[in-house]
Amino acid sequence: MILVNEETKAIVQGITGKQGRFHTKEMLKYGTNIVAGTSPGKAGQKVEDIPVYNSIEEIKRDFPDINASIIFIPAPFVKDAAFEAISELDLVVIITEHIPIHDTMEIVEYAKEHDTILIGPNTPGIITPGVGKLGIMPTHIFNKGHIGLVSRSGTLTYEIASQISDDGYGISTGVGIGGDPVTGQNFIDILKRFENDPETEQIVMLGEIGGVPEVKAAKYAEEHLSKPIVSFIAGVSAPLGKRMGHAGAIIEGTDGTAENKKELLRQHGVHVADTPKDIVKIIEELQ
Template identity: 50%
Template sequence: MAILVNRNSRIIVQGITGSEGGFHAGQCLEYGGNVVGGVTPGKGGQTALDGQVPVFDSCAEARREVGANVSLIFVPPPFAADAIMEAAAAGIELIVCITEGIPVAQMVEVKAFVEQTGSRFIGPNCPGVLTPGQAKVGIMPGFIAKEGRIGVISKSGTLTYEAVDQLVKEGFGQSTCIGIGGDPIIGTTMTDLLEMFENDPDTDAIVMIGEIGGSMEIDAAKFAKSTVSKPVVGYIAGQTAPPGRRMGHAGAIVSGADESAAAKKKLMAECGVNVVESPADIGRTVKAVLKHHIEIGVEL
């Protein structure tokens, strides 16, 4: 069944007439996603992708004319916050923002606004969502994944790809892969997605990739212990980072002992998460955990 996106998702691309938006819209369409339109204010009535996709002036128009329910955003940082809120105001059910560099103050406003509308928001500064064999909404390289029953949640785009590669090498496909982004303020958390995968009958296990800084992984581990029946394999990036040092993502700042890699790994293990020391161990650990569940008679 997958979560968030599938072959029936009706996708629009905000910023489709720009170079990046046009390129990645084409990649999503080529993968098999149902890209039904694009949005660029002032360019409504034109077409994109060699005439394959109509362009609208607004998300509201795209929703009304082509039934759009997913928006993929490739809008420059100064305009991205408004683009997200426009999509939410139009009733777009899932909004995925790839744009990086959106000011934190603007994201606080965006998050509050989106929560009032009921839309689901992924990102910003993320690689998007991939349901193998069905739809790609973002910049993930679809060819590395295959259809299967392992859910993937990750703060890091690169580590998402590494996890998928390790799973495929061990013979496992993915139900859905989600890169949630590494900014301090993001739309959808690990806990949100753990709950969705727990309720997905076509997901047997979940891979969760976090990093130093913040409490999201801690909250997710506690939720997994209390609510998730499916096995969870976890990894924390930034294990060698000194306290107070930022490592890549804006959200990856260790401000206290409880946010260090060691503390997060310890708590995750105490909560029943199968913690790995290296991304290279993800595939084989999923294989071992699923085998153990079968041996002890746990229904997946």
């Protein structure tokens, strides 16, 4: 497992909002160790019996060992919340989408300066089956196992996780790096963590059209990783120049097309699945 483990002690920023309340309940139900939440001006309230504070600084007076945060705050206010969390904690997950790109760039740079692990923005989060989640993913489709799952797409993550579980396999940790052009952790960052994780035996990397992050990850893996990687690239039928879903999912010329990426991934030793169903078939062959 990576990122979320038995040592994770998390807070929820924006805990009193609709999304914050709902997902706090779901994360607690799954066993995630959430100890407090923030909502400026609402200190003293409780959400699912979790105490609400005005700031992280106030939380740390009562819970000095908190180390992670998940952010459910409207896009215009995320930067301030993220800066607060990054300066105080080891792991920050930003669920919020539609954050201005300049804000995201500042957040990512700030996280690097503070050596804080940043997941997102625009991510479904992280789940370590049997331990907990800092995210919004449905938990019933994630069986515990030895396959590390990393993806740009939340919906695709759910589809593949469900197939993996239905076919009798399981996941060590599932990570959505986020669908925006700029994110905290990238594919290479997560592949490194899976390579060093004794519970992860194989890695599934789910990509999509646009940019070249999957290809960069494949080049890195060819030189530095020992564990097999299975990949699927969504967007085979996407027309040139048209944005498809995520802000990062746009192709120009031949660079970034699904077919181009698939060929390059194969050249660098990645096992490429042509359809989602082929992922499990390849996993079985690698057993």
